[in-house]
Amino acid sequence: MEELKYCYKYPHPSVTTDCVIFGFDGTKLRVLLIERGIEPFKGKWALPGGFLRMDEDAETGALRELKEETGLDAAYIKQFHTFTTPNRDPRERVITIAYYALVRLQEVTGGDDAARAEWYALDKVPALAFDHDQILRMASYELKRQIHFEPVGFELLPKQFTIKELQSLYESILDVTFDRRNFYKKMQHLELLKQVDRGESKPRQPFLFEFNAEKYAELKHKGFRLEF
Amino acid sequence: MEELKYCYKYPHPSVTTDCVIFGFDGTKLRVLLIERGIEPFKGKWALPGGFLRMDEDAETGALRELKEETGLDAAYIKQFHTFTTPNRDPRERVITIAYYALVRLQEVTGGDDAARAEWYALDKVPALAFDHDQILRMASYELKRQIHFEPVGFELLPKQFTIKELQSLYESILDVTFDRRNFYKKMQHLELLKQVDRGESKPRQPFLFEFNAEKYAELKHKGFRLEF
């Protein structure tokens, strides 16, 4: 029989963290899901996550779970909502603090792979375990909002990228299309990009750029809002 | 001796909700604080809040606590962050799901007043109990962001208001100043306001307006973004 050695005067819920991990494959947004190996929802796809430890804050916990389950280090992680519907977990009362994370897909190595993990295109995600559909929807929405205020998109791209890739990324996240030429001009004008000196190896390939973090910090300091 | 009758295999944190309640006095933003009657932080000011019940979701809990502690019904309430630093409460591990609420100051009646409550101007808030300073700061920041996407400001104004009041409100929230004449034109142009037919009693008083919720719903449906 299980030992129930942690006792309280009033009932306490369990607390977990779940993580919506976004990656960009060069054309569209993808999200990392793992297949559940145990009940409930065994065999269903779900967001990586797990129980919060008593000595860590939620962000530390989310990063730890991420590492444990997928081997990934996130370039960016942000808490966006806590889900508390009383019966969202059939076993007991569980509330989950949800994060979304942005990773560079190119740098993903594979991880320990205790569980089967897969990158799903955002529009091809199957029905998920628990209320994870809802969590994913809200994460996408919050990412869309966030990108209006901060250039978080660059966390999804390789260190060096073409303007075309950047445009595809923004189009995926915001679910719009831009005129290629206007997008080029806008980006040049913003001065947030540093053009990379391409070796003379391959002439007439598209320019490569890097995100200019210093310039961004400077602009932000002067009070500046990113518009899209 | 206390009875500790709720037992678990693993330790569970306590979960509370806290609420940052914003009101607008016609000139500046205010926030409702209550004076703590018990330790810890007895005598200090704090945000209203309390423990989450096992059968309610967090939003319901936040609304319940709000009603119990202040007698208020919020016109608008929004979850914005969950605070989880391990020692944020000296008694035991407590995580708190934080909301901000917008209420019409004019309609506040007073409440049961079990605790002493007071409306503090945002720039005159004293040092608060727990990590409530941090919670308040983040709430102000999130309100500022939210108002770029949704016209939540109207929840803080009386049903009918002058353009000048509306401008003061936006200036308080965003911490900027607008040219009076440009603000008038912008508002008229947005078509989100309905001019109220003033009785002939007081000629040459400023026009009164109401928020046009139907028009807003229509614009939003067509895909529309509020800019400030």
Place this chain on the structure above:
DNA sequence: TCAAAAGTGTTCGCTATACACCCATGG
């Protein structure tokens, strides 16, 4: 040889901004 992609220009219209002016009211 021809389509596709990359880089650069031009035009037009809207809107944010910075101002000026008129009128009614109340001390």
Place this chain on the structure above:
DNA sequence: CCATGGGTGTATAGCGAACACTTTTGA
């Protein structure tokens, strides 16, 4: 009578949206 505040008007600059042209590359 004049300061104050409310309502309306006007000019300009900058940016976004739409669209044209040129060159290079690779099938």
